[in-house]
Every structure is written in structure tokens, then in C-alpha cells.
Amino acid sequence: xxxKKVKMARERGHRQKASRKLTEMGQDVVNDIKNVCPPKLKxxxxxxxxxxxxxxxxxxxxxxxxxxxxxxxxxxxxxFAQLLCTADFAKELIKQGKFATLREMYYTAEGWEVGPxxxxxxxxxxxxxLEAAFGLKREDxxxxxxxxxxxxxxxxxxxxxxxxxDATKAGRAGYTIPPTIDDVEFLKCKAKRVIAVETMGMxxxxxxxxxWKKFDSLIVGLKGQAARATRRFxxxxxxxxxxxxxxxxDGDPFGFHIxxxxxxxxxxxxxxxxxxxxxxxxxxxxxxxxxVNYKLPTDKLRELDIARLKQLQKDPRYxxxxxxxxxxxxxxxxxxxxxxxxxxxxxxxxxxxxMPAKLxxxxxxxxxxx
Amino acid sequence: xxxKKVKMARERGHRQKASRKLTEMGQDVVNDIKNVCPPKLKxxxxxxxxxxxxxxxxxxxxxxxxxxxxxxxxxxxxxFAQLLCTADFAKELIKQGKFATLREMYYTAEGWEVGPxxxxxxxxxxxxxLEAAFGLKREDxxxxxxxxxxxxxxxxxxxxxxxxxDATKAGRAGYTIPPTIDDVEFLKCKAKRVIAVETMGMxxxxxxxxxWKKFDSLIVGLKGQAARATRRFxxxxxxxxxxxxxxxxDGDPFGFHIxxxxxxxxxxxxxxxxxxxxxxxxxxxxxxxxxVNYKLPTDKLRELDIARLKQLQKDPRYxxxxxxxxxxxxxxxxxxxxxxxxxxxxxxxxxxxxMPAKLxxxxxxxxxxx
Numbered sequence: 099x100x101x102k103k104v105k106m107a108r109e110r111g112h113r114q115k116a117s118r119k120l121t122e123m124g125q126d127v128v129n130d131i132k133n134v135c136p137p138k139l140k141x142x143x144x145x146x147x148x149x150x151x152x153x154x155x156x157x158x159x160x161x162x163x164x165x166x167x168x169x170x171x172x173x174x175x176x177x178f179a180q181l182l183c184t185a186d187f188a189k190e191l192i193k194q195g196k197f198a199t200l201r202e203m204y205y206t207a208e209g210w211e212v213g214p215x216x217x218x219x220x221x222x223x224x225x226x227x228l229e230a231a232f233g234l235k236r237e238d239x240x241x242x243x244x245x246x247x248x249x250x251x252x253x254x255x256x257x258x259x260x261x262x263x264d265a266t267k268a269g270r271a272g273y274t275i276p277p278t279i280d281d282v283e284f285l286k287c288k289a290k291r292v293i294a295v296e297t298m299g300m301x302x303x304x305x306x307x308x309x310w311k312k313f314d315s316l317i318v319g320l321k322g323q324a325a326r327a328t329r330r331f332x333x334x335x336x337x338x339x340x341x342x343x344x345x346x347x348d349g350d351p352f353g354f355h356i357x358x359x360x361x362x363x364x365x366x367x368x369x370x371x372x373x374x375x376x377x378x379x380x381x382x383x384x385x386x387x388x389x390v391n392y393k394l395p396t397d398k399l400r401e402l403d404i405a406r407l408k409q410l411q412k413d414p415r416y417x418x419x420x421x422x423x424x425x426x427x428x429x430x431x432x433x434x435x436x437x438x439x440x441x442x443x444x445x446x447x448x449x450x451x452x453m454p455a456k457l458x459x460x461x462x463x464x465x466x467x468x
Numbered sequence: 469x470x471x472k473k474v475k476m477a478r479e480r481g482h483r484q485k486a487s488r489k490l491t492e493m494g495q496d497v498v499n500d501i502k503n504v505c506p507p508k509l510k511x512x513x514x515x516x517x518x519x520x521x522x523x524x525x526x527x528x529x530x531x532x533x534x535x536x537x538x539x540x541x542x543x544x545x546x547x548f549a550q551l552l553c554t555a556d557f558a559k560e561l562i563k564q565g566k567f568a569t570l571r572e573m574y575y576t577a578e579g580w581e582v583g584p585x586x587x588x589x590x591x592x593x594x595x596x597x598l599e600a601a602f603g604l605k606r607e608d609x610x611x612x613x614x615x616x617x618x619x620x621x622x623x624x625x626x627x628x629x630x631x632x633x634d635a636t637k638a639g640r641a642g643y644t645i646p647p648t649i650d651d652v653e654f655l656k657c658k659a660k661r662v663i664a665v666e667t668m669g670m671x672x673x674x675x676x677x678x679x680w681k682k683f684d685s686l687i688v689g690l691k692g693q694a695a696r697a698t699r700r701f702x703x704x705x706x707x708x709x710x711x712x713x714x715x716x717x718d719g720d721p722f723g724f725h726i727x728x729x730x731x732x733x734x735x736x737x738x739x740x741x742x743x744x745x746x747x748x749x750x751x752x753x754x755x756x757x758x759x760v761n762y763k764l765p766t767d768k769l770r771e772l773d774i775a776r777l778k779q780l781q782k783d784p785r786y787x788x789x790x791x792x793x794x795x796x797x798x799x800x801x802x803x804x805x806x807x808x809x810x811x812x813x814x815x816x817x818x819x820x821x822x823m824p825a826k827l828x829x830x831x832x833x834x835x836x837x838x
Contacts, residue, residue: 196676198815199669205811208765244669246619246641258639269628270648271616274641277672299569299614302647306566395578441575445568 112280113192116238120189123231127182136170139181142230142369149368151414156377157363160230167227177224179212184224191240197278199244200225200236230369237280237326247275247327249298251305252316253288265316270305272319279327279334287316287339293382293453294318294332296347296356300437300448307449313457316341324360329374332360336376343376344460346453349384349394350434351406354421357381362415380464381420382456386427389435392452395442396433403434482650483562486608490559493601497552506540509551512600512739519738521784527733527745530600537597547594549582554594561610567648569614570595570606600739607650607696617645617697619668621675622686623658635686640675642689649697649704657686657709663752663823664688664702666717666726670807670818677819683827686711694730699744702730706746713746714830716823719754719764720804721776724791727751732785750834751790752826756797759805762822765812766803773804 127137142148143163152159169178187206191198198206204221208214215221225236236242249272254265258276262285265273276282293315295301301319304310310317316335320328335341345360347353361379363371389396399407407425410416416425428434440448497507512518513533522529539548557576561568568576574591578584585591595606606612619642624635628646632655635643646652663685665671671689674680680687686705690698705711715730717723731749733741759766769777777795780786786795798804810818 196815197672198811199672199808201667201669201806201808202673202811202815205765205806205809206815208809208812209814214765242672244667244672246668249616249644256639261637261639263637263639267631267633268638269626269631269633269643270646271644273639274619274644276640278640297571297614298616299571302567302569302612302614303572395575395584436571436575438569438571439575439578441568441572442578444579445566445572445576 112234112238113240116232116234116240117189117192119232119234120185120192120239123185124189136168137178138166138168138170139178139227139231140164141167141227144226144230144369146365149365151362153414155372155375156361157371157375158365158368159371160368176212180207180210180215180221181224181227183207183210183212184221185228188228188239188241197237197240197242199242201244203241226369233369233372235280235326235330235370235373237278237330242277243326244277245325246277247279247325247331248294248321249274249301249319250316250331251301251319252310253286253314254284254316255286257283257285266310270302272301272305272317275325275327275331277325277327279330284334284339287341288314289316289341290314292316292318292332292335292341292343294320294324294328294343294345294360295437296320296322296353296383297437300346303438303445303448307446309449309453312449313453320356323356326374329360329376332379333374333376336378342461342464343379344382344457345379346437347381347383348434348436349386349389349428350399350436351403351410353383353437354381354410354416354425355406357383358413358415380460382453382460384435384437384439385424386431387424388452389428389431389433392440394435394439396431396435396439399428399432399434404429482604482608483610486602486604486610487559487562489602489604490555490562490609493555494559506538507548508536508538508540509548509597509601510534511537511597514596514600514739516735519735521732523784525742525745526731526747527741528735528738529741530738546582550577550580550585550591551594551597553577553580553582554591555598558598558609558611567607567610567612569612571614573611596739603739603742605650605696605700605740605743607648607700612647613696614647615695616647617649617695617701618664618691619644619671619689620686620701621671621689622680623656623684624654624686625656627653627655636680640672642671642675642687645695645697645701647695647697649700654704654709657711658684659686659711660684662686662688662702662705662711662713664690664694664698664713664715664730665807666690666692666723666753667807670716673808673815673818677816679819679823682819683823690726693726696744699730699746702749703744703746706748712831712834713749714752714827715749716807717751717753718804718806719756719759719798720769720806721773721780723753723807724751724780724786724795725776727753728780728783728785750830752823752830754805754807754809755794756801757794758822759798759801759803762810764805764809766801766805766809769798769802769804774799 130137142160148161148163150161204218251272304317345357363375500507518531518533520531574588621642674687715727733745
């Protein structure tokens, strides 16, 4: 297929599906009214009791329970009307090829006849209802978070709305993943893997030491907890480009969990994890074993760290030999260490010594199917 | 001068000056030792009582007081040795054309004979000593903050280490200002002004509505309180490119202060404001008058907002007719409003109606010299 068409197909795929779902919903409402029935919408329940860890897919999903939002109930009629206005706003965004932030969506309602939202929590909730009902991301409905995604550096060329961007030529700070990442077409990729790092300090270290060249890798700077756009980018890199994804985080419970949310998704977003989780991504960050083996500078675990580690021990996402053993070891050591602690051995050490050793270890295990 | 040379000159300007200062300091130490005097360094005092608002330059500066760090004092000798090691590390970074984060600097000291720092506060303090002693930014010493600067979109072409980047062709999320912005050469700029906005939501709105074209403007997304690299970029755009800088922030005391720190610098960085402050930048954000004139959706001022506004009334940086009248009016209204509140009138309103009116007002005042 010619490149232009591939891109059109991608955009159509997501936006058109959203547009179709919205149209169907509207038709159902019209039909209900014609049949003198109160219009209604089935919405999967997002309550904690309906969030299930799916052992096969290896991420959280919603269970079988759902509720009905109906215009026939006095308690629900205003919310139902707001939901229809929101759907109408989304339809218009898709039609015009535009995007709005959740905050703009909230303020837009100030002009509605049905009355504004009480707060942004209310408008966000309605958008989540639509996402869950359709199984689509809000980005597909034209609604984006405020923040951009991560920075990417390496041999990847993308097409954004006809603008071709080479991620080795967008500056030292790299190519920034936009909130609208699903519109971006991957034109060319010569990298063989993705190394995503928690801090921008480590990102700039890897770019400066040319780790992207040395490891044939895309370097991704997560900026802490990964934004939705970043998670979507990593999933697409993994599935469309077939690249293994490695996650290099601080050796503490918060670093572990930054990696795990990328791998297995969060419970809160159970209704959309099938679009975001990267279950085959591998942890390549600082471990308790590294602290010992590399004699790293450490900090004492705070009470909060200890409590968090104990939570992780019971979390189904950490139910593997590797995680159980590393968490136990960290609790025994009573210490944690950051990625940048390798600077003790010189700035280049992490690229010259540490990463090659870790990559070899993880890729050998993968090769052996462990 | 050919372009390549301009760039070399820029790099040399900053880094070579830093290198020269470090060399001089080292020579002084050697001379002192040869003369059997304890080596010492004069460091301007950064204590609150030595921070002065300079009415002429219109930003905070350090006053005339200074202290002496001496190897002849038992209390100071370890700190003096750490300062020399830090200076040595910086010299090496400059020589190799490398950069390290403050965090890496802190960890590097774990390998020093003189012993590591107690915490990062200690190593950061020593870096600030060097900045203040030399009147140079730590970036010139090869030490950068972790975070990148703002996003830029518009008709600007830059040269980063031989890579040419067009800020209309770096993707929707724009060109990211790197921590090493002083190494970046401005090759070509067709914009006539800079509009910097507080939130990324507003940034994406302006990019989407092509405000950069409509207003012949560079659009800068500050991401809240502006990073040092962003402030340096705005100063360079103002001074080197001769562009007026307009700051569009939320209409609340925190929005006001995001703008004011760009304009007049912070007290904390008094020792380096001459490299960061943009005293001619103009506030173009939401005002108390806008809240009334545009009937904007508002939130009630919290107690914290009221206390903060009362602080600003007494702050010398806000001692102008404009600020005093707007702060008073906001206190009387008891309400605040965000940039994105204009979405009440449709997504394009801010670009079609609000900004043209505000720009006209501010530029007319400038023309009349008010």
C-alpha cells in the first residue's frame, strides 16, 4: 500500500470507528424516542469489584458487570443529557479533525443548555463512560490529556500530518510524542529495540553517550510515570515494529511500578488497557541484586517504601519468580538506589559496562524462552 | 561571519569563559600554596539580606556583601576541598564537551578521596557558590538540570551541534528546548513576536488553530513555572532576535507569578538573573478585567490565593499601575479564571477574538511608550 494510504487507513481506523460508535448511539436514542421508550446506554462497571487481573492477557480488564444510564430516571436524566452533549461534541471534533483537552471539554459545557458540570471530575467521568461503553480511547474521540508524551531519540522516522520527522534530527531533547500519537505513522525504523528510562537525566546521559547507536536502540525518556501517549507509543513500537521494549527505572518501589504500569496497565484504566499495556516489555532497571553486585550508593528505605514493597508482593502483576525474589531482597537489604548512582564509576560507565551486561542477561533469557 | 563560525563563537563564548575562570581559580590556589598561604575563594553572599531589587535593571541582584571560603579554617577545609573537586569535574566536562546533571554530580562525588556529599543539597550549594563567584550559569560549567525546557512551534530554524531543526517541522509537540540551550544557534527566524503560554493545553490549542501563522509568532509552551532553559531561550529570543515576548498565563496569583519570574527573575537566583530575566517581556494573560469583560467561568479565590495576592501587592516587582490595579480588582471580585475558560465560547475563540484584541491593546501601549 502506498505510504499516504497507510496513514489515512490508520487515522480512519481509529477515528472512523469512534465516529461509527457515536452514530450508532445516536440512532439508538432516536429509535428509543420513536418507540416511546426512554433512551438508555449500557456502561460497563468500573468499580473496584469489577476490575479483574487477566492471567492470559497479563493486564487488568473489566469484568462482566455493567449498569444502565437511562433518561427515564429523574436521578439520571441530567447526566444522560450531558452524556449526549459530550458525544455530540466528540462527533464534531472528529468531523473537523480537531482535538480538545479534557479541561477545554469541561469549559465548553459552560455554554450548554443542559447546564455546566459541577467540576472537571464530573466531565472526566462521562468521558470515561464513553470510553468504557465503546472500548475506545478518549483520544479516538478527539479528547486528549494536556501533557505531551515522552522524548524519543534514535533511528525512527515518522510522519505527522504530512510532516516527516527523523528522531535523530529533532534536537538533543529528541522527538516529543504528541497526545495524538495514534495519528502518527511509523515510516522507517532501523532500531532493533527500545530502551525506555525513568528520568530525563538518564535519557540525556544515554543520548550523550550515543547509546542509541551502540545498542541499535530507540531511547525513550519517560519523565516519571508514563503518560498515556507514551504507553501507546511503546505498545505500537512493540506490536507494529516488532521491537522488544526494555524499561530502565530507579531501584525502588516507585521505579518498579513505573515499569509495571507500562507492562500490565493500571487497575484504574482497566477499561482501556487492551490499547495501552505492553505485556512483553521487560524490566531492565536497577534491582536489589544490582545494589549488591555493583556496590551502588544507596538510600535507606523509608517507611513508605517498605509499605509499598509489601503491597507489591501481594499484587498479581508481581507474581513471578524474578519480582518476588528482588522485592524480598530489597526488603532484606533495607536500601534502594537510583539509576544515576552508576555515576560513581564515571559518567560513561552505565553505557559502557552496566547496560551491555544487563541487556545480554535479559536477551539470553528471552532466547531461552524463560 | 560564516554560520559555522558564529556557532563556534557562541560555544566558545560561554564555555571558554567558564574554563578560563576555573583555570584562574586553580592558579590562585597554586600561588597561595607556593606562598605558604591557605588557599581561599571570595564568594558573594546569597543570604536574603544581600538580595536587592535593582530598579534600573528591573530584576533581583546580589548586593555588595561576600564571604571567604578558606582552606585555612578547620571548619571549612572539607568544603573547600569538595569545591576544588567540583571545579575539577566541571573543567573536565568542558574539556570533553560533555554535560552532567546535578544528580550525577552528586553521585560522582561518591568516588572522591575527600569523601562524598552528605546529600544533594550540599553539592548543589557548592555549584551555586561557583556560579555566584564567577557570575556564570552552571550550564556554562557543564552542569545541567534534569528537565528539558519548553516546547516551541513556529518559524524558527536552529542549529544544534550541526543538526538543523525547523520548529514547524519537529512534530505537533514542537521543538523541545534542551537544557544546553546556549549551545543552540538561531539560524533563521521569520516570526515577529513570541507568545508563551502557561499550559500545554493552551499551547496545543494555539498550534492547532495556527496562531503561529496568524500572529507571525513563535508559540512557546511553558509547562507551568518556566525551566531555566526556557527563560534563557526567551531572553535570547528577546535580545538576539529582537522579538517582543508576551506571556499568556492563568488569571490567578500563580499564573501572574509564572509570568513575573520570567520578567524579573526570582530572588533565589539573584546571582544569575542577568542571564535569565527578560525585563521587557509583557503580561498578556488573563486579568481580573478579562474576567468581567468576557464573562468568564471562574472559581472562587481560595484563602491561599488571597494571601498570595496580598504578598504580590507588596512585592517590588509588581509596583506598577497595571499590576496594582489588576490585583486589587481580583481581590474585590474574589474570583479567578483559567486560560482555557475561553472554551466556553468555542475552541477557536481564544485565537479568533481574544488574542487579537489583547495583542492590539498591548502593542498600541508599547508604541505609545507606556
